[in-house]
Amino acid sequence: MLRFWNSEIAELSIGDEVFVATPAWKSKPSWYLVVSEDKRIPPVAQRAMSKRAGSVVAEVKGSHAIYVSQPKAVAALIDQAVKERLRADLELQEDNGIVCPCVGEASALSRAACVVR
Secondary structure, eight states, rough: EETTTTTEOOOOOOTTTOSSOOHHHHHHHHEEETTTTOOSSOHHHHHHHHHHHHEEEEEEEEOHHHHHHHHHHHHHHHHHHHHHHHHHHHHHHHHHOOOOOTSSOOOOOHHHHHHOO
């Protein structure tokens, strides 16, 4: 098993059958960058999808390839998502009686959790 953010991810091989009981967008936190001038996916559809998924939404002007035209906006949303998840994980640890992970030998990710606090 691989572990990532309190989740287990099974190792799979090409050709393995996969059954998804609950889609990730229904059970995992998500963030969505609505692109207001997208000609491929209309903004109204983007807003509907992000609302259905319960995503944290940011909106910017730009085309479908927003990562090319506005990389700082994309990076800012990713940064926001990482910081929010690190805070949530740290709060979960504290709620379970786990002391600050920075004490002793901690991973870079654990140290980052304390920094974003």
